[in-house]
Amino acid sequence: MREPLPPDMFEELCPSGLVPIRFGDKWAGLVLACLRTGPRRYSELRVPLARVTPRVLTRSLRALERDGMITRTVEQSPPRVEYRLTPLGHSLMELYATVCDWTARHWDELLDAREAYDAEHAEATAR
Amino acid sequence: MREPLPPDMFEELCPSGLVPIRFGDKWAGLVLACLRTGPRRYSELRVPLARVTPRVLTRSLRALERDGMITRTVEQSPPRVEYRLTPLGHSLMELYATVCDWTARHWDELLDAREAYDAEHAEATAR
DNA sequence: CAGAATCCGCCCGGATACTG
């Protein structure tokens, strides 16, 4: 006996692109982690995130700013731009940490499953 | 005084594409939700996920299977394919639920921030 | 210093049509 699904549960549903905000962004989690202990300037973010090109980093920052996760404050003399977590961003960062924690705890399981699956399908195409 | 970042924290880091597994997949969360109360056949999944084309649904299912989140069992006479959550998949589903919960609780905040940001930048380009 | 401009390749989501 199968339990029925709510009939209209998925009528106006939010796909993953909407629901887990910023979790589709490749570098957003790392940006949040960089800002966890305090505000950082653009060039300070570029050091730990050296593998991210300026174009990509800027876009991630803008997206996080648009969603109210970080603030961007400009001041001249000296010219500097400072990024800082908002309370909302801090909350997201903590959620993100729980996700990373989950991943770390189940990482081996996942790798094993992936390896088994790939082995299974390699022989299927090899034969 | 800024707290320093761990120097090699991001040397071999995992970007978001790896860490929050399946969270980049647009429909994965809904698939997990559909399988929460028990196993479902392919055609049973297609009903609530009517907006997802077979090609896309199949790919999501394969990806989830590869990562050990669901199992796919085939039996003929009658011809049927059954998808079922693994314990790991169940665990991921619960994590996903907490993410959705967080989103629901902060959704208004996010929309407000987004609206304010867009308004701010609309006048910048209009001028 | 903090990006912007330009260009590119890839993958993903989607639509449509077809099949063992």
Next chain:
DNA sequence: CAGTATCCGGGCGGATTCTG
């Protein structure tokens, strides 16, 4: 029934070069 085959458009990540 449970997919596969083909094609398409868009967006994202990335590399490189340039600028107020």
